[in-house]
Amino acid sequence: MSKPLETIKVSAGEDLLAFIPHMVGYWPESSVVCIGMMGKKLQATMRLDLPPEDADARDTERFATIAATQLANDKTSDGCLIAIFGRRDWPHPKDQPYAKLFKAFRKAFADRGLPVRDAWYVGKENWRSLTCSDARCCPWPGKSNLSIRESFVNAEFVFRGSMIGEAPKEQVRQLTAVRDVDFVAAVVAAGEQSRGPLGRNGCGHDQLTATLQAWQFSVELWPKPPDAHMCAFLLASLADSTVRDCVIMLLATSGEYALAGAVGLWLSGSDTEDTAYPLNWYGGNQAAGKPLRMEWATEELIQEAAYDFSSFLVGSTAPRIPGEQPHLLDWERLDGAEPFLHFLARASDSPEKAPVLCILGWIQWCKGRGSWAGEYFQACLAHQPGYRLASLLDQLLSAGHVADCAKDRTTAWRREEQLQESDRDEAA
Secondary structure, eight states: OOOOOOOOEEOSHHHHHHHHHHHHSBOOSSEEEEEEEETTEEEEEEEEEOOOTTOOHHHHHHHHHHHHHHHTTOTTOOEEEEEEEOSSOOOSTTOOTTHHHHHHHHHHHHHTTOOEEEEEEEOSSEEEESSOOOTTTSOTTOEETHHHHTSHHHHHHHHTTOOOBOOHHHHHHHHHSOOOHHHHHHHHHHHTTTHHHHHHHTTBHHHHHHHHHHHHHHHHHTTSOOOHHHHHHHHHHTTSHHHHHHHHHHHHSOHHHHHHHHHHTTOOBOOSSOOOOOTTGGGSOOGGGSOOOOTTOOHHHHHHHHHHHHHHHTTOOOOSSTTSOOOOOOHHHHHHHHHHHHHHHHTOOSTTHHHHHHHHHHHHHHHTOHHHHHHHHHHHHHHSTTOHHHHHHHHHHHTTOOOHHHHSTTTSOOSOHHHHTOEEOOOO
């Protein structure tokens, strides 16, 4: 039974705090969560790791400035809410955790036209308001965190199928860890037939076409899992960074558009040997039945695809011609590809796993989910130290850079429409 989508009314502190873990997907720890507001309507949600509580004033102000600047990218917001999830409780009025940080936050957000309308501190066991010091209405050490888990909003989200998981690091590990060692061994053995040809001729035009065709066919056939030969072929294809980038474009748009972009950027060349195909392509080589066609691709469309190819890789959806509508990433297609990529990651425990983890991190980065992206990038680097794309994107994350497509509400991924449209009533 499904319930019709409707807005969720948030009228108390515990309701708003219950909203947060459903938005970020887990209970935040050592985090600050900032939520933009347009009137009473909740807007973009941002989570950041807390700096050390004893950080000096300069670092504290810099951190607050980065947070306020990022949230201010949503030009529709006119205020914000802040929740600090700390490492300890707040037992006494004169022992406020992160007092300097909260003060810096109020100034930084106000300076950018986003005054803090309400704020809370959530400790290990209790939570309380950061804006009310009257012990008669907000006694110390505050309300039990159990009231958040027992709130109406939490129950409503659970009823709608939203579950709170573990922290990203543990979830990423569980999603990508090997589960079937026999299948992995079969993939390793099958890879002997693919690695050589794809390594020598991966960017040959006919080979690239067949490789993208294999990827598109596999993604569209999911949840039917690929066999060991197909997994080996797909993993081996990603050893070439150019092919990997084409696969990213394929996942974000389509195989045909990715191939057009590759042609426009001169990424493919002459084939040096016969085209390699995965053995037993789902019971028989079906290349002839699922071709990628280029006949429809005009020169203008190829140029457009080439521009989007370069832009999407760096998280931008800005149009090629100013004033035109931005080209959107296909979020539904990317969401559908994630479980397939998880399966592919579980099919290997070698350095071949690294590009898959990097692509998963790129998807999360484009979604604006920095914590998740960072964990995928770290997992990628653990399997292949120095992997360039993961290293570069991880550095951008560390510098507080958010993908441009995640900053604009018209191009950003939305986890669930009903979550983004939740309203917050003024507390009595």
